[in-house]
Amino acid sequence: MRAALVLETGQIFFGEALGSSGEAWGEVVFNTGMTGYQEILTDPSYAGQMVCMTYPLVGNYGINAGDNQSEKIQVQGFIVKEAALNPSHWQMEKNLSRALAQAGVVGIKGLDTRFLTRLIREHGTLKGAISTDLAQSLPVLARRLKAWEPPQDLVAQVSTQKIFSLPPLVPPSAPAATVEGSGVSSGLTVAVESETSGDSGASGRSTVSRESTVSEESTVSVWPRLFEEPGVSEEPGVSEEPGVSEEPGVFGEPGVSGEPGVSEEPGVYREPKVFGEPTASGESALPQGSKVPSGLESSLGAMASLGSEAGDDRKAPDPELGADPGGEPFHVVVMDFGIKGNILRAMQEKGFRLTVVPYSTSAEEILSFAPDGIFLSNGPGDPKVVTQGIATIRQLCGQRPIFGICLGHQLLTLALGGDTYKLKFGHRGGNQPVQDLLSEKVTITSQNHGYAVAGESLGSTPLQVTHRNLNDQTVEGVRHRELPLFSVQFHPEAGPGPSDSLYLFDKFAELMQQRRAQHAS
Template sequence: MKAFLLLEDGTVFEGNSFGMEGGVVGEVVFNTGMTGYQEVLTDPSYCGQIVCMTYPLIGNYGVNIDDIESLRPQVKGFIVRELCKTPSNWRSIESLNEYLKRNEIIGLEGIDTRALTIILRDRGTMKGTIVTGDTLEEIEEKIQEVKKYTISNPVLQVTTPEVKHYGGSGEGYTIALLDYGLKKNIVRSLQKRNCNVYVFPCTATAEEVLAVEPDGIMLSNGPGDPKDCGFQIENIKKLIGKKPIFGICLGHQLTALANGANTEKLKYGHRGCNHPVKDLDKDMTYITSQNHGYTIVKESLDPEIMEISHINMNDGTIEGLRYKNAPLFTVQFHPEASPGPGDTAYLFDEFIKMIAK
């Protein structure tokens, strides 16, 4: 069926729908990864967003049961240049079209995704709507609907509703993992290091987290504006200094806010599995997986409390912080990758060494 993408600035793209039919409104963003579309679809950090893949052919290896980062797709909509209708892979159990239809996600194919990406890079991330049908009517009315769209409390929408326990080998440390929208590979990465993992809702208090007597605490990735997470920021303040802490993505931003720093929205964000980041201590540059729309403001850092450990080699933004007031470090990128390179998985090992000390 014919379908349209309408951006809030009035730009219209015409293509064809796949997955579910209907209409959806969200923030339109792009991902530069060549592969990993299944992990992208199920990454809770994309809650409330319509994702455009810049790589032209998507769906060629179908969908499997292994490469999911949460129980269901988290995106509002999915845009591709060309949808592969005959996937080929030994793990595939269904096509991307079937997967999105089953999970009631609207897809759009056949538009010029390069042109859309250039618009988002030049003008910044903006809101939009995907509408299926033969014609796009009442454009002005739809633009006003798009402009009014907001997503409230996305972290509350994606967090676990209850405490979950993932056992390790019994030989490793106990880790309390606060779920702001975590990807499953964070748990897997800890289990590979023999850790015993307790996953807590984002609403859990510091007292509840410390009650399991963890050896270390992890703060996960997640969606939305970090400044909207007032309770979580105050909770982190209570946890700092109690146990060694490692934060990823949203956890990185919330920890900075808890220590008096500031955050701001990026023009179009960092989303993909090919972003170069330099580890200043190692004097090494790594290729990383990223998915975020906000960054920490350099000028807001207190040098008595924190120092920059990693920087983005594309735009110089902060990608990591080490703290002087507690056993604590955080990174903006995803060392657990999925999708993406595993170059920075060493950070999990550094977390374990910090606990050992």
């Protein structure tokens, strides 16, 4: 089935449908990772966005049960050059196309994703629509897109509605961990602690049960196997799209839709803009000088996470870090703005016990759990619209050690009087170099953000910059000058991406250890 990607500028790319048919609108962003597409698809930070993968072959190891970062595919749309028809991996359960179709997510393949990426780099992030309805007027669709205001309440859509607990992860050889006798085994299982009303305000929430009642709760998988379809046999390696031509260069036919070359709005769409016309060699024309992004780190990171999934290189919790010498695990309350599973896993593997709460939970309720520390998660959208979360974080500052990642970093900065702004096209990939200004050490980091902290806004705040991106000098980390609060813009938990920065979870543990020591004396 043919499909088109229409941009708000009026530019149109033709390709083949991938996944579900239909139409989806969103912000088109690009990710430079060579692997990690499943983690990207299921990362709630991508809610509302259509992700274009710059790497030309996507889907070659299929979709498995272990790499999900949340309970569903979160992207609005998915854009690839070539979708692997015969994926192969021992953990694979289905192919990319099947996973997208089952989730009702619209994708497109067969367009020149590197050229699309160059367009986004020039124009900045663009609104776009993927549609399999080529009978409509695509220029009209482009104009409707231009006038469209994307939804703002993305955090409310992806944050947990239930409070739940996660135990520390134990090495496979050791006895399974239990949460207060609940029998929760190691791995991504939870004790559901209480149900909330599901509305966005904290007021309607019933008083939640505390640690004493955790043992009575049942356990459920945090992320049930995605797209489970009893009775549907998966035949890895068999194309699910018989008859779809995979010849290079068949994409990009003009004129299938309602006059794509005719503009009624001068300046927006004048000439036929059809990308990916075949050349004599059958290769699509790529602008000269375009760099193929390096993504080796990403594939190494993905391999590490797969290894840990298989249980063969899972790190044991370090009793020196995950718990104080008395052995009680550090208890962290996680404010969930759209958390990625690997962040939870990274903290569990440090030996922390986690209580994950909805983003709208009040400071009072968070403190009632008597945590050792508070974690501020990643999440989708513009940090400035998460006003309730910012106000709560402001109240929590100084009460407990706080660590924030990505959206959590932006919210912490806003709570303390700093400012954020939208980047031209964001950082999304697994090879972003970041310098820790305190140690001068450089790590290669995994990133996924479209907004950033304005360094010049920090002068009047108690925050200082601790990390910078060496590509564009943007702020990548801050800390409070006096209080035990710090945050980073990048993703130290990897998955996908390098795990160079896992040490930051140790820093969080050190701050919680110091607080315990102060309170004991």
